[in-house]
Amino acid sequence: MRHLPALIIAIPLASAWIVPLTSLVSAWLARLISITALMFTTLACYGSLKHAMTLPGMRWSYTFGGWEASSHGGIPIGIEHVIDPVSGALATLVAALALLTVLYSGPQIPLRRQVRSGVYHGLLLTLTTGLLGMTITGDLFNLYVFLEITALSAYALLAKTGNRATLASLRYILVGTVAATFYLIGLGHLYAVTGTLNMADLSVRLSQVQDSRLIGFALILITLALLTKMAVFPFHSWQSDVYTYAPPMVIPFIAGTMSKVVAYTLFRLFYTICFVDGSVAHHVARQVLDVVGVVAAISLVAGSVLAIAQKDVRRMLAYSSTSQISAVALGLAIGNASALIGAFTLAANHAFAKACLFVAVGNFHHRSGAQNIEYLDRLGIRMPLTGIAFTIAALSIMGLPPTGGFFGKWYLLSGAVEKRAWGYVLAIVVGSLLSAVYFARVIERLYVGSFDGTGHSPSRGGTPRKFSKENLPFLMVAPMAILVIFTILVGFYNYDLVSGLLQYMLPAGVEWKS
Amino acid sequence: MEILMDDRPLYAVLVSLLAVPMIVWSGDRENLREVWTFAAAIFKLALVLSIAAVVSKGSLVVAHPIPLVHGFKLELVADPLGVIFALLASSLWIVTSIYSVGYMRAGKYQHQTGYFAFFAICLSATLGIAFAGNLITFFIFYEILTVATYPLVIHNRDQESVLGGRKYLIYTFIAGQCFLAAIVATGYLADGNLSFSPGGILATRLPGGEYMLPGNPTILRLVFVLFMIGVGVKAAIMPLHGWLPSAMVAPTPVSSLLHAVAVVKAGAFGCLRIVGFIYGVGLMEELGLNDFLAAFAVVTIIVGSLRALGSQNLKQRLAFSTVSQLSYIVLGAAIGSKDALIGAIFHVVAHGFMKITLFFCAGSIYTRYHTYHIPRLRGMGRKMPVTFAAFTIGACGIAGMPLVAGFLSKWNLALGAIHADRTILVAALVLSSLLNVAYFFPIIRDAFLESDDPVSFEECWWPVWIPPVITACCAVILGLNPNAFVGFFNLAELAAHGIVFGGG
């Protein structure tokens, strides 16, 4: 029980090393190991979250190698992992989605290609390790290492099929490395001024630093890096190609979790490190955050506008991700209690709903090879369960009342109104309107089909290959069903989610006026 | 106004939702499926009647609030205004179910299971709107109603209905977002209190008689405009009414219940809620908003009737007539005096019964002769005497003839206008009555007097021509004794009294 935070990383990493090895023996064994490993990881994450909630101050720090700062004169010499309500919940979310992805990708990899499936599962496990590490680490350089693990695993997984995916992945490498370099330079500046890499220690020492120009430069660099990784509007171009040409079994996981973990890093950078009242860092960070808010508002609208102009469903969903993650960033930028709760709710809702959308699109593609929107004719009727899953997830992202998206938008709006930021209110309203447009277009196509302008019954949707008769294997439908159920739960039990978990996620400075 | 804590409003809302899985499960076993619809309808009406009995004695039935968002709860409060709308919706649901069974089977439509399932969802959303205790509950059911009506509008799945559906979605989504922005702003201005309370929550009346305004007046006016856009689209106030005529592509039972009673009335009802329970009549006066609203209402009444005059399609004509009739309610709310409010609230009921009769007749004509084109209705009165008799009663009611319910609401509206010394509005009411006569009576004259072949009884299947008769009789009975059945008029007076005298 004492070692849960370490197990969260140790289990997937140990199995990541073994899986390619066992795949030389039998691919089936490799898949079994990765499934059990991810199951235990999810339990470890949930257990550590539950335990962390009981500790005073809800913060469970675990130092590696026995180098606790407390027993070494208060100097943070080792690397520390911190489990608090936000990182614990996000880690559980990541582990759960990873488990669903492994199950979902099962039937899509031919088992006869042993090494390839072993390598695929190995990379998926390292990707999960990277994301979990980024979520719960308490050390800025350690965060960079896990950022690189995530990025590299993502480059490889995305470049598997086809040469366009290779080009997209190469472009992703270039942009990702620029972002990582900016992060490192920013981190170097912070290290040069404070001498430490541990987040808790850094925030204490940063508050005594008077050089506002250097802190400003460091924060701008790190924020640029994180916004690029989150694919917010001005820096989003790499994402659409990557989501379009990547293998359909990986995209739900990457789309669902990566941008959320990076958004959490942005939250931690500003709210737990910089916001120490009265310090120069606080003042500079506030200004940088306002700029981030403006960029996020523009990206919220621009993302939706770009999504409307797309023909390919996955490219449309990629731009929709840009607009949704900038809504989360906007919540972080506004900063008061309800906006933050809105950002967390939207992040959770988007994780489940977007993963479910990509799984549904993957299922449509699996049976009918439909990629462009006009090939989706009447698929909602021929594949009813996938159609319903797509519609519910779409309604949830649109933000219609009984869904989680609505409550997230409600908190975000009340946060913006509280701050009298009418520009943000307008951006949120216009953004969700536009998101309704591009989703309604697809839903209508799914259920009513296309017209060739002559007004009589819809023409036979020409799908690239014949609609395969045998319906989807169970393992491709079950994850989708689970994701839809979670999307609905985030909506209906939103109050319990907020009062049970999200409420404790608020940083110290922000009070919840209950 | 003592409070009775009881979950009956919640059950009333949920009962038709529970029927949905049963309807979907029973699928193509039509008779079994219809049984579920009727059972839900009758049970719902019984529940609403029991609530009405309690409310008409002057007390409120409040369901235990369900926590929803931090600071706001899902409150279902049955107050006189809410009960009237609930009674109207649930009673007409039974009649419309009979009618739609006949209409669907006679016209051999497909997707009937989907049709009845979404119909039940719409009804539960309408009940939710009627019993909503605060703005956030109102908005949740308001949006569910929008989404649940869309599949019904595009029921025929052909090009025309899909375009109509698209237009409907665009209008209602824009309205929904403006409404949401307004609600959040009100939540902020009234610092965390969104629940409807008679006489308004935004302004506190100082003993000196004038108002202490929460924000500066321009923000209050902007928020009111946003509210009116949000509610006005559904209430088809003139610049925002575009979707209603093009939504007529839906099958006639849908147009009759939803687009004459449930959906559009939700808009008008919302307008009454905002004017009476959020802003309050006094604050409207203070900010000069009632003249602003009255202007829009009058324009809609007149231009609506003119457009009705111009259209040759019977359903289009009825649609524009609905647009103008709805603005009677908006006008009543704008005037703000007690009689005007009574007239407006009673018109909710009166117009409901009369307009549904007209739509039923249009539907039965279409089932029999597959046409809505008015010139082709010449001489049909003799072949379908019962339908056209009901049509005549409905038309007289809309025109405001005495002995039919329409007259009472117009009378009170005019009385209220005079009390609030806005006599020019009476002229508008008179002009609109003339226009009503102008676009209805030629149809009736051609139908009966033009041809001379003998009167024959070529009505279609009984469930298609009996419901218009029932609703026409109800309209007449309500005309004669407004407190028939459940005392609509008494409830209207209670509600109006609450609004004007601030829940005193």
Next chain:
Amino acid sequence: MTINMVYGHLEYYLVAILLVMGLYGMIASTNLMRKVMAMNIMQVAVIVFFISLASKQGAMAPVLPLDENHHVKSVLAHEVVNPLPHALMLTAIVVSVATTGLALALLIRINRHFGSLEESVILEKMVKE
């Protein structure tokens, strides 16, 4: 900018120049291989930055010397260079090796399929597909 102000910060200007060169190389070059090389220049810039942070005037390498009877001599902090950035930069070097290796693998695959690494040629072929 007084002289001793500039004197102590020459390395940081070198870092800035290297960074700008790397970024410009990535944006302006049309050959994909040239972009990957520019990416490497950028990664070197970070390494130079951290190492210049760690240096101390006249300090020796962070390996403790042995005294006459083969015991490790204890040493004061300012005599030895700051070891932490050096350890961090080992990681950065490893990461740059990994990304460059991966990028080269992708380049080979692109070259095999499109026959060239020139962006213009690749775009033509992609449009034709």
Next chain:
Amino acid sequence: MTERIPGVLGEGVSTRTRWASLVLLGLFGALMIAASPGLPRVGDANSVPANHVADYYIEKGYEQTGVPNIVTAVLADYRGYDTMGETTVIFVAGLSCLLILGTQRTLRRVEELDLDSPFGSVVLDLGCRLLVPFILLFALYVVFHGHSSPGGGFQGGTFLAAAAILIRLVRGKGESWGFSRRQALIVASIGGSLYVWIGIIPMFYGKQFLDYSGLPLAVTDIPHLRAYGTLGIELGVALTVMGVLIIIFDCLLGKEE
């Protein structure tokens, strides 16, 4: 076909983007230089980073971890968790190359060029035979002597890989000295697992993850025990780096089937 590679200054890209990027990057450089006065002077012994955590490492490094080379101490012990992440990065690079170029057949120079002597030509043959043993010996020295002299797992692993790559360059995958891609993957996995399990074992003995003082070795004084722990992971890292570099080289070199 040798196509003319455009000039260094990238005439290919449209002038507008070139000038826009120049202006933007110039601004970025100026911003960086403007922020640089806040940084400590290069070489200043009492700068902030030198006096907070680093001085602890220097003064107490050998005393706590038993490793005279402080960089190795920091790398393997104090921040051993970073290095585990690093090894994973290397492993991921290896897996990705397998995934992307995994299908190619490895180059077999000997059959194609039907040379007589196994190592291609007499000079190459003799050179190889002489060089490889010494490279391997030096590599092992670097791995195991990384404690008290500059070196360690990564550098040693690269030397081991260099020996294998020298053989491949000279004669392709020779039968006698076979080190196939499959074996490289096995070696890399073993190295990585060694590292992770050295981290996990202390947890069974009640210590934190990666706390080498919990290792069940028959050594009493703690610094010495930790030094052995560091040695263990250095070995793991060396094996991983060797395996991965061979995989990468093999994939890059392989020919389309």
